Amino acid sequence: MKFFIAAATLLLSVTVARADEPSASLSDWGSVGLLQTPTARMAPDGTMSGGLTGLGDLHRHVAIAVQALPWLEVTARNSVYPGYFGLTEPGLDVKLRLRAEDGDGPALVVGGRDVTGSGLDLPGKGRFAGEYVALSRRWWDFDLSLGLGWGTLGEAGHFRNPLRFLGGRFRRDRDPSWWPSVRGPRAWFTGERVALFGGVEWHTPIPDLSLKIETTGDTLRGQRQDQPGFTAGSRYNVGLAYRPFSWVDLGAGFEQGRRAMLRLSLRFDPAEQADRDGRSPPPVGPRPSPETALPADEIVTVARAHGLPARAARIDDGTATLWLDPAGRSTLPLAREVGHAARLLADLAPPDAERLRIVTGAAGLDGAALTLLRRDLERATRHRGSVDELWRTAGVAPTDGPPPSWRPRLDFGARVAAEFDLAELGTPLAVRTHTDLLLSGEPAPGWVLGGGLRINTGDQLALLDTNALPVAEPVRSDLPRYTLHPVSVEHLHASWLARPADGLTTRVTVGYPEEMFAGVGAEALYQPLTARWAAGLDLNRVWKRRPSALFAVLPDSDRLTGHASLYWESPGAATTSALRLGRYLGGDWGGTIEVTRRFAGGVALSAQATWTEGPDGGQSRFGGRMDWGMALSVPLNASGWLPVGGTAETAVRTLGRDAGQRLRHPLPLYDTRVPGGFGRLAGTWSTLLD
Known part of the structure; x- marks a missing residue:
């Protein structure tokens, strides 16, 4: 004592x-x-x-x-x-x-x-x-x-x-x-x-x-x-x-x-330990003469050579515009990516283009249109101005209209994942590992086609507690049946995205959003341009996919699920919190709290916890009525075997539970639209000239 x-x-x-x-x-x-x-x-x-x-x-x-x-x-x-x-x-x-x-x-x-x-x-x-x-x-x-x-x-x-x-x-x-x-x-x-x-x-x-x-x-x-x-x-x-x-x-x-x-x-x-994107900003030299300035198509080519996701460019009425789509997928902070694009326009656009406009977005949806005065940017790059001065003279609008031309886009990616379950009573650790090969295409404005091939590289799901007492209407307690084949279709969908009004984005999807369910769904997201909050609503009619078949679904397995969601971003846009209330895949009602953190180098850390009343026909004896998980996502650099856009994900979560299970959609509107939006741009503004 x-x-x-x-x-x-x-x-x-x-x-x-x-x-x-x-x-x-x-x-x-x-x-x-x-x-x-x-x-x-x-x-x-x-x-x-x-x-x-x-x-x-x-x-x-x-x-x-x-x-x-x-x-x-x-x-x-x-x-x-x-x-x-x-x-x-x-x-x-x-x-x-x-x-x-x-x-x-x-x-x-x-x-x-x-x-x-x-x-x-x-x-x-x-x-x-x-x-x-x-x-x-x-x-x-x-x-x-x-x-x-x-x-x-x-x-x-x-x-x-x-x-x-x-x-x-x-x-x-x-x-x-x-x-x-x-x-x-x-x-x-x-x-x-x-x-x-x-x-x-x-x-x-x-x-x-x-x-x-x-x-x-x-x-x-x-x-x-x-x-x-x-x-x-x-x-x-x-x-x-x-x-x-x-x-x-x-x-x-x-x-x-x-x-x-x-x-x-x-x-x-x-x-x-996170990898940093160390690419240098493009130089800004004297303005080119009208004869040596590059046309819009060639500016797009140069931007892509600098690693920028440029989709289109336009030069008219004293304004040079460059569309970046999809913004937010690189390891650069959004404002730094925008700053690199503005530097290219300042260095390559005709001398009479006094306004430089960068339109950010993803999947064909505009996030924000930023306009900088060319002379202010030139002064700042010569250390005669600051990012704060650029902010005072910049203009931000919801959109700048569609690009002048549409080029179909095709993206490849890979996801290497390891999931750990530490919530079992019969084993101290259950593990699942897999690699997903991802393909996403945009054949026409508003349309996104996506597919994922899952390679199951090993698991211990036979040790899950839910195997002890099978249920008549499983939600995810029959997960081991979906990992028996070494290769499976993880998702395959067609989605149509639209922006019917400023701040309002909608999505309609049909197909196989994840490895265990197929169906049709719709989602709407509303967020004013400068707001740190957003509100969303999704509704889905889904059927359980048959584990042993490539595309078939189980008869009489249809169910209705949907949630109302409220999002809130921290002032620096590094943290996003979400509250969801609604009906889960097991028919149980409840709520979910999610927190996502973003760090330098593209590293993301997320955590979620769900409480529900428990599904009537599902497995709630093991694990109770709570579902939770934490995940770390780290971008992987391109290599000889891994394409650009790869990520390594490590997660600890409950596996094979029936309570509190949401549909895992590959194209959620908030995650698609917000990375190129005003909040992320303003939150990373200090990196504009880096």
């Missing part, structure tokens, strides 16, 4: 001496922390890590953690332990930062392990569930942390629960052997007693090597109930963390006075 009093005194002191902040290391649980205990530290924004921890003969943790927002860490984890009928313990762990460390006080977080409590409700399940509040503060190379734990983290019982005055469940003992198990939202911060935990991490003079010492509040009560004669051992742990490379995080320790710990984690930090 003297240690905790001294630690609290240091943490709450007003002044503190700090060295440059070293990188945060991972705990045994796969999230940022010491060994068994959490801290108030966070990983760099957008970081995704995954790995395996072994603690003697006691625990095995498989975890994937994502720093979804600067203040939000989410960890998907599945744990194996002896003595419980071979079942694993999946959990979703969350940490929220309430305060960042500064000269006035320590960093403060609140969080929990196994916060959802989803899955079968059996005695003993939820043995790792617990909540906490933690503080962290750094002196030179020493990082001190102190926390108060509930549930598993509070089993040492140093104090009565400070929330006892709320009565009822806040006074009851949280015994993991009870029925029903005490976990999930109804159990947050409950229990008769709480405990202190804490420790220190010393960042040694050896780069990226740190020493950790901690004391926990966990007495391994669940393990002692499962295994008579089990001895928990000491609550003091010591260990090392080492990062020999920026993408590897290793850990080793001696815990509970009797067990060795080893951990291997792989990390991806967009700021460190």
